[in-house]
Amino acid sequence: MTNKWGLDTAIIHTAQTPCQKTGAVVSAVVPAVAYAFPDADAVAACVAGQREGTYYGRYGNPTIQTLEEKIAALENGEAALGVSSGMAAISASLLAFLQQGDHVVCTRDVYGGSHKFLTTLAPCYGIQADFVDCTDLAAVKKAFLPQTKVLYLETPSNPCLTVLDITELSRIAHERGITVIVDNTFMTPYLQRPLELGADVVVHSATKYLNGHGDVIAGFIVGKQELIQFMRKHIMGDLGQNLNAWDAFLILRGLKTLGLRVRQHVQNAEAVAQFLEKHPAISRVYYPGLASHPQHELAKRQMAGMGGIVSFEVKGGYEAAKSFINALRLAMISFSLGDPETLVQHPASMTHFSIPPEERAKFNITDGLIRLSTGLEDAKDIIGDLEQALSPLLTAAAAHQ
Ligand code: LCS
Numbered sequence: 001m002t003n004k005w006g007l008d009t010a011i012i013h014t015a016q017t018p019c020q021k022t023g024a025v026v027s028a029v030v031p032a033v034a035y036a037f038p039d040a041d042a043v044a045a046c047v048a049g050q051r052e053g054t055y056y057g058r059y060g061n062p063t064i065q066t067l068e069e070k071i072a073a074l075e076n077g078e079a080a081l082g083v084s085s086g087m088a089a090i091s092a093s094l095l096a097f098l099q100q101g102d103h104v105v106c107t108r109d110v111y112g113g114s115h116k117f118l119t120t121l122a123p124c125y126g127i128q129a130d131f132v133d134c135t136d137l138a139a140v141k142k143a144f145l146p147q148t149k150v151l152y153l154e155t156p157s158n159p160c161l162t163v164l165d166i167t168e169l170s171r172i173a174h175e176r177g178i179t180v181i182v183d184n185t186f187m188t189p190y191l192q193r194p195l196e197l198g199a200d201v202v203v204h205s206a207t208k209y210l211n212g213h214g215d216v217i218a219g220f221i222v223g224k225q226e227l228i229q230f231m232r233k234h235i236m237g238d239l240g241q242n243l244n245a246w247d248a249f250l251i252l253r254g255l256k257t258l259g260l261r262v263r264q265h266v267q268n269a270e271a272v273a274q275f276l277e278k279h280p281a282i283s284r285v286y287y288p289g290l291a292s293h294p295q296h297e298l299a300k301r302q303m304a305g306m307g308g309i310v311s312f313e314v315k316g317g318y319e320a321a322k323s324f325i326n327a328l329r330l331a332m333i334s335f336s337l338g339d340p341e342t343l344v345q346h347p348a349s350m351t352h353f354s355i356p357p358e359e360r361a362k363f364n365i366t367d368g369l370i371r372l373s374t375g376l377e378d379a380k381d382i383i384g385d386l387e388q389a390l391s392p393l394l395t396a397a398a399a400h401q
Contacts (some may be wrong), residue, residue, distance in 0.1 A: 010256060081220065083236055104130075156303075156307060179200045287306065
């Protein structure tokens, strides 16, 4: 953050001032698609990028612009682009740097949709990707090819919460002129700011914590002004991946409580992780805040908090995992994360189903793995629910002995 405000203040006040005409404190929604110009020269200058302004809703809109300024400031970037989904942010940012014949090094466990884009759509356009254990710098260096243009990271990763060293990875990528893109969805700028650590571009699924209420699909890309302008005009605009004013308004509203929400998510997740780590029906817990996490020390240096997602292995594989999630009463079996409600999902059959089973196994996405997005409920109620759903597994295991 470049200004003097604390993060909670900046989240609320950056880019938002009362309306000069009415005094309204909340930013207005401007749903207009068309914008009138005083004369032909003014419109020509706006289209040519020589004059500030909005000219057609597919390239941006005043409500979205307010939100973009806020997101750029929170990530400490020059500019941001609001797009229609997290996947739009990921695909647009990758396409900005990649052409036929180019290569991407991608971290091994990423969101299933990012993996699918890089393995199914991107190859149709001559773009190749390798999935590499990015906790191993030597392996990353070895994976770089002369035609590698992008190092794509997600940290902590979905679903195994692997934490990657953004500073070191950016350093080795930049030595070879490779651009570093980081998916910061799990952290939000409240807990981690990759651009300050050396990354070139940040992407977000704003569908998750940034909006935080489970009622919007949206994404953001943050980076240098020139790059964001290029993506706006030549990728988002041409592919029609634009955000709309109503969703931008909801995100502006949701964002105001980002700090409050994230702190509560983190607190609840810490309590849940500690509970699960001691539970005899669980064989492994993935949470960067636990001392047992392989990158716990790095996480403490790089992140201001450990996030709201906890993943864990239930003893007994798929059958045990299924009976456990079926027995939950408060937590809901659902896609998405970062909502007020505790959401639970089974990556192998849900978010990461598109990854072939043998590949999934390399990423630690086993059939017994469960991912829990800790909600904003009382920690004792979330833990009570987990406890009652896990206890039949202990009874069943005892009966088998
Ligand atoms: N990045 C991460 C880390 C994600 O978890 C997701 C979606 C995306 C990007 C894509 O965002 P979207 O286009 O959906 O806004 N993650 C999901 C998940 O874990 N369950 O359902 C969607």
